[in-house]
Amino acid sequence: MRGSQVRRMYHSGLALVVGLVACTGRPTTPPDADSSAVPGPVEMVDLPAPRSQGAVSLEETLLARRSVRAFTDQGLTLVELSQLLWATQGITADWGGRTAPSAGALYPLEVYLVTPDALYHYLPEGHRAEVLSDEDLRIELTRAALDEPAVYGAPAVFVITAVYARTAAKYGERGERYVHLEAGHAAQNLLLQAGALGLAGVPIGAFSDDDVARVLDLPPDRVPLYLIPIGHSAE
Numbered sequence: 341m342r343g344s345q346v347r348r349m350y351h352s353g354l355a356l357v358v359g360l361v362a363c364t365g366r367p368t369t370p371p372d373a374d375s376s377a378v379p380g381p382v383e384m385v386d387l388p389a390p391r392s393q394g395a396v397s398l399e400e401t402l403l404a405r406r407s408v409r410a411f412t413d414q415g416l417t418l419v420e421l422s423q424l425l426w427a428t429q430g431i432t433a434d435w436g437g438r439t440a441p442s443a444g445a446l447y448p449l450e451v452y453l454v455t456p457d458a459l460y461h462y463l464p465e466g467h468r469a470e471v472l473s474d475e476d477l478r479i480e481l482t483r484a485a486l487d488e489p490a491v492y493g494a495p496a497v498f499v500i501t502a503v504y505a506r507t508a509a510k511y512g513e514r515g516e517r518y519v520h521l522e523a524g525h526a527a528q529n530l531l532l533q534a535g536a537l538g539l540a541g542v543p544i545g546a547f548s549d550d551d552v553a554r555v556l557d558l559p560p561d562r563v564p565l566y567l568i569p570i571g572h573s574a575e
């Protein structure tokens with residue numbers, strides 16, 4: 341199917357059908373629950389400590405949130421990227437609790453970040469990121485996202501992936517629902533944090549799972565659920 345066709349299906353609502361078909365196949369081949377290690381990180385980045393106070397209220401951020409698909413050329417700072425990663429999956433409790441709720445506190449989500457400089461994988465423990473590639477993968481990622489221009493035009497694309505087996509180990513088939521709900525929580529955290537920082541973005545569901553996994557060289561247990569380009573709005 342051509343990208344433009346899938347985009348039309350998304351915009352006409354039919355993408356829901358595509359999404360459901362894709363989802364039903366996923367948990368039937370659960371990988372090892374403990375296959376979370378990513379081999380061969382090039383480098384580890386200690387992220388700046390996230391801040392817990394901001395300039396705008398939650399209510400103002402909610403009021404202003406709108407999907408934005410066009411961005412200026414301005415890049416994001418490491419401080420901004422750090423804050424956005426923390427909002428998505430950062431640890432906020434001694435026992436490991438995070439910014440987003442998780443069924444059974446099993447934390448099935450793994451977050452990747454594509455920038456013009458590198459591909460990062462966020463490590464909530466220690467608030468660090470491992471650098472998996474120093475290439476700009478945005479052109480390839482855009483192709484995997486059916487030529488969605490918001491992906492290429494953004495200075496940062498967050499990719500929320502899921503390891504279904506972590507949740508299925510306790511909740512069985514119902515775990516699939518929980519994982520998808522959790523991706524929504526994490527995505528909204530990210531979008532609201534972006535808004536609070538004066539940034540904007542859009543959650544993208546229309547992409548080829550296989551192509552995104554190939555571009556990011558994801559371990560086989562990780563399924564991409566959301567691409568979320570973030571930047572300074574040009575709209």
Ligand SMILES: Cc1cc2nc3c(=O)[nH]c(=O)nc-3n(C[C@H](O)[C@H](O)[C@H](O)COP(=O)(O)O)c2cc1C
Nearest residue numbers: 350405406407408409488490542543544545546547
């Ligand atoms: C699950 C989901 C998938 C989405 N996928 C796409 C997408 O593939 N492409 C896109 O341009 N927008 C996508 N969106 C954004 C919606 O089009 C957008 O949220 C909607 O038009 C409402 O506008 P608002 O976000 O500004 O309130 C998606 C939103 C959700 C919740």
